[in-house]
Amino acid sequence: MTLPLAGKVALVTGASRGIGAAIARRLAADGADVAITYVSSAQRAEELAAQIRAGGRRAIAIAADAADAQAVTASVERTVAELGRLDILVNNAGVFAYGPFEDETLENYERVMAIHVRAPFVAAQAASRHLPRGGRIITIGSCLGERVGAPGMALYSLSKAAVVGLSKGLAQDLGKRGITVNTVQPGPIDTDMNPADGEGADHQRAGLPLGAFGTADDIAATVAHLAGPGGAFITGTQISVDGGFSA
Template sequence: MARILAGKAALVTGGSRGIGAASALALAELGADLVITYAGNKDAAERTVAALVEKGVRAYAVKADQSDTDEITNAVGQAHEKLGALDILVANAGVFASATVDAEDVAALDRMRVVNVEGVIATIRTASKLMRDDGRIIAMSSSAATRVGGSGVADYASSKAAVEGYIKGVARDLAARRITVNALGIGPVETDINPNSGPAAERRASGTALGRYAQPQEIAAVVAFVASPQASYITGAVIPVDGGAGA
């Protein structure tokens, strides 16, 4: 595979496992050096870094709580310092909490909003200041934001809809520097924290046209394309990677 991202420096938040780890590995396959952030699972982060290094790139892990702006700023700064540059940001870190509108305990919902919205905004804002021209910013959204509703997901959907609105404005802000800013509207993906088993998983899978969950590598392949030179004319877009959930 051509190493078309050789010499590029990438930061993947929430990169220790799942979609984040798969995205980091896909970028490493193309030659990008990487920093991944993790919230608490240091062992998983170190395993991912080892797998990245095996691809022949430089790779580092930085601990960062996505609900803490100071830690976000520090992590982005460390990524720039360790790699000597910053060209690609994959704002992948996020959390999910479910509750109907009449729920009384909303602490988890409040934290989700902070991580999924304020954390993403802080990451993008900080990274954009350090990023070289012709960079790539890719945020993870969800088919729940605009296409697929459901009981108990209103707060999650609204957090992802906020991200989609944000990236469209930032795409205009950074266009003069040829930095593209996009989001992926992903459907159900099989990970260790989102297993493809049980009645709820069957309902989610049946809601897609393809009738199945995605694998993290399928999302990562789109991340790699959007990060590549071939995607230079795509910006301000929410690209559906949802198995036809919105079809």
Template sequence: MAGFSDKSILVLGGSRGIGAAIVRRFAADGGTVTFTYAGSKDAAEALAAETGAKALRVDSADRDALVAAVAAQGPLDVLVANAGTAIIGDPLTFEPDAVDRMIDINVRAPYHAAVEAARRMRDGGRIIVIGSVNGDRVPFAGAAAYALTKSAVQGMVRGLARDFGDRGITVNSIQPGPVDTDMNPADGPFADQMRGFMAIKRYAHADEVAELTAFIAGPHGAMITGSMQTIDGGFGA
């Protein structure tokens, strides 16, 4: 168990699902945690009361607001960019603005947040982007635009790892497969299809992703950088 009692941590998109599990994991190990949320005010307030973390309402698609929120945290030890959205379906029916918003949240937001955090981040800091196994594999129709964003994260992580490596700042992506959350429940309409692609025939739990995040953010992650840490039950095998 890595100790985070002296660490300043910012989680972008922390009110629900994987993000909330990450907030709980860092807070339980003593971290000073701030997290952002967009629309889930009640969930964010409940999580803040439960964990002692600080909740900030920030839309990750609003670049200026996001950069200002990151800058306001001062020197961070850990940045986790978890905020994300998915549009799955026939690309011929998508509204272009909706696709562009997904790109803003899934690609532009983690890039600008990472760069802003690195301006003040202490040497040896950690930048972690929650990506997706769909950056590697798209075994079903309708996920082209979403997969585009997650593949872009891979290139970003590799490049920023080199940009910040001389300061000992690591930059990595964690790539979950199907995870049991309210956005993608293990008993949802597509769950059987998703399990059919997996070697381990169950959805991951959000706290399993949080544990991997804590490992990468801890002292044992000091030489892990520019990597895609996949946790998908063999979805991409």
């Protein structure tokens, strides 16, 4: 049986762990060759790339800080140079920002916006020069870009809401080439950054109709659908995978 992403090449940013790693593994399982980027977790990134290669796919790990626009562009170009093409871009790299609005610094604002907004913009622009008809751009947003559930989230929510507007605009700009652009918005997901048994987890669960955290594989499944044949007529939208947080 032909795999849905056979012959495709994907680039997943910030994929050494958590949601990004799950996305990279799922795209590879569906047949894609995969490039991943990382900042500091070189060993984890190389181990993931080795796992993907052991499964019969090509994979490379690229050191690239999403806050560095030149590094973002270089990661796209290296993917094309080493893997031969680019069909799927997944903008996943991110940081969490939380704290009183009155105490927020301009320095942190610039860092968060650079990683969450400028990096997807730069990566999409670089990728658009290579993506063929049927190409995909998928950005990982957040349920907090849709609904802010508590104080202290203004900066984070601002940055995640901005990627929705970026995706909608790119869907218009790239649609004539048959390229789809969408945002996936995770809710509480059990990762090492937000463990289901961590501080504040019970409060998060209380706001979920399903009453439980999701998994990184839940997000990967939605990304895989958008990246595959089933996502061909989905563009310019945001899909919440949040256990009902935004309901």
